[in-house]
Amino acid sequence: MFGSWHKPSTSSTATAEPGAEQRPAQPKPGTRWPWSLLTGLIILALAALIPLSGDAATLHTWTLILMFAALAQSWNFLGGFTGYASFGNVFFFGVGAYSTGLLILAGRPFWLGVLTGAVVAGLLAFLLGLPVLRLRGHYFAIATLGIAEATRELVAIRNLGGSGGEVELPLPALSDTAFYFLFWLLALACFLLTAYLARSKPGYALIAIRESEETAEAMGIPTYWYKIGAFVLSAVPTALAGGLYAYWSTGFDPPTVFDVGISVEMVLLTVLGGAGTLLGPLISAVLFELLSFQFQISGSTFHNSLLGLTIAIVTIFIPQGLVGLVQEFFRPLAPGMSRRQLLVEGVRRVRRAIAANGV
Amino acid sequence: MSDVLSPPTASEPAEAGSQQGPQPLLELRGVSKFFDGLPAVKQLDFAVQRGEIVGIIGPNGAGKTTMIGLISGSLPLSSGQIRYRGLDISRLPPHRRAYLGIARTFQVTQPFKGLSVRENVMIGALFGRRGLTQAAAREAAEAVLERVGLAAKAHFRADQLTVADRKRLELARALALEPELLLLDEVMAGLTPTEVEQAIALMRAIHASGVTVLVIEHVMQAIMGLSQRIMVLHQGNKIAEGPPEQVLADQRVIEAYLGERYAREQQSRLGTVRPVSQKEGKEEQG
Helix, strand or coil: CCHHHHCCCCCCCCCCCCCHHHCCCCCCCCCCHHHHHHHHHHHHHHHCCHHHHCCHHHHHHHHHHHHHHHHHHHHHHHHHHCCCCCCCCHHHHHHHHHHHHHHHHCCCCHHHHHHHHHHHHHHHHHHHHHHHCCCCHHHHHHHHHHHHHHHHHHHHHCCCCCHHHCEECCCCCCCHHHHHHHHHHHHHHHHHHHHHHHHCHHHHHHHHHHHCHHHHHHCCCCHHHHHHHHHHHHHHHHHHHHHHHHHHHCEECHHHHCCHHHHHHHHHHHHHHCCCCCCHHHHHHHHHHHHHHHHHHCCCCCHHHHHHHHHHHHHHHCCCHHHHHHHHHHCCCCCCCCHHHHHHHHHHHHHHHHHHHHC | CCCCCCCCCCCCCCCCCCCCCCCCCEEEEEEEEEECCEEEEEEEEEEECCCCEEEEECCCCCCHHHHHHHHHCCCCCCEEEEEECCEECCCCCHHHHHHHCEEECCCCCCCCCCCEHHHHHHHHHHCCCCCCCHHHHHHHHHHHHHHHCCHHHCCCEHHHCCHHHHHHHHHHHHHHCCCCEEEEECCCCCCCHHHHHHHHHHHHHHHHCCCEEEEECCCHHHHHHHCCEEEEEECCEEEEEECHHHHHCCHHHHHHHHCHHHHHHCHHHHHHCCCCCCCCCCCCCC
16 A cells, blocks of 8 residues: 555656646555455455354354444445434334334245335435435434434334234244344445445545535535435445344334434444444444443443443544544655654654544 | 615616626626625626626625625525526526536635545536546546646645645635636635735636636735726625726725725825735625
8 A cells, every 4th residue: 555655756847738647646545445445355254254153142243243334334324424423323224124024924025025124214215315414413413313213102103013013023934144144245235335435426425525515515516415315325224234133033113123222323333433434334343342242241230331431432532433543544644755754653643633632 | 885776677787897798607686695684795786797807805794705605506595686698597506506617715715624635626527517537537636736736735635734725725626617607715815925926827827718707805916916897895785896996996995995084094095005804804604
């Protein structure tokens, strides 16, 4: 990744039409990207080996890790890239779960339910996005939260799928390993989609909206439609995860699949890892979920407090997230710096970032 | 106060200093903007011919930036109509107007902070009417950055730039759209006299390449050096319009800027008048 800075510069004094070759070569934006992509793919490849352990508990833990990796990455499309923090994305999880549950109860195959859930969630995201994405900041967060909460109540009151919205499903025909790989595929798909966004034209539009919506509009970006697109993109994988979860769990109720806690977890994981980064949500899903399970296994009655404390410390000291901090380290300041200079500068900058944010 | 409310008619603003073309590139007809009932721009009639370079001056709070916001579409009109190439664009969202060839800079600079300078400019070429591919947009960005003198800082993150460079970036972003009509909102504020000279030369070059330019500027040196025509706003009203020398000699303009008494005292030094409020730089921003 350092190589591109040392290309010989063919600067000429000619007054001819200036071309890109006439300046010292500079790092291309997204130089980090192949490394992030590679790291992510390695993590996912290693995750694919988990079923070999043969340990049911480990498999269960990692199934959830992959589910949360998919959820956080989906949230990242809108919350991270576009800068619209939804606190109600669990709504789409619930939609996916109920679509799947109800169709299975109606005697349909589970995959039809999961796909239906994704389509329904996509449509709902579009329709809800029309009014809700006219709101900004806190108002958007509150509106999405409200939608999810209202739906949870509604499903319970209407006794959808069973009394109080409780759905009992037959035992799945799939093995736990098969479920594991379905979640794995979903997490992989989300990761590749993020990788595409990180350097594609639509991705630039979303980032521009996050950085300054007014400027983005002035630059010819139809911000409203891109936001709605990001909302739909965020909703569909979330619903797929909900559908898979429904079949896997064999039974669920509104408080489980419309749990605000899941929404919060999507936000937390993304922000802790680095909002708007390729690797952030994936890495933090692995790290923090493992940590969370470790705290639980250790049997302490205050494992949630320990987890909360960890989260508070990370947010206070590195608000740009774990990956954001690493990126800060590698951000090129000037072309042609030696590796040693880069290292010194990187350490200085990271220390400054922590100091500026923390104390 | 000498309020000269132009008659709200559909007639062509024939009193404009320039010759009456077949159809103005930009035309404001009876345009008003109220913020919570407070008028920022009142019944404004104003037209710009294709190929013109027009200066807009006025004391702080006169409604200049509001006017840019109305033309670019970031602020909705309260009443009136804005026509561009004879087309009513009053209700078009900003990105559609950018697509039609209207580009603006922001007085309070609003770069995409987390992105590099190059990416900031690239986005203008990537979207909008040019719709270039990423590789082509990157090349276009390099060319524009070279033009405004930011090429050496292309890899900087936008929030690392100095105020003067941020102004350059604003200009570069707007130029990346290859505009037909360029709205410049105080891009020279904070520049040194030498840099102002360079900026004036750059704007002449931009204008010479066929772009119609509307300049808001407090730097009189720039306004006088650039504008073929000047329009003066005061408290949301157009109080004068015409060739630079004529406008600056206008009694109402001097009063608006410096107060009536000062105007009476200083009538002998008309040519060297500079606005008092030059460095405050605060203006209503929608």
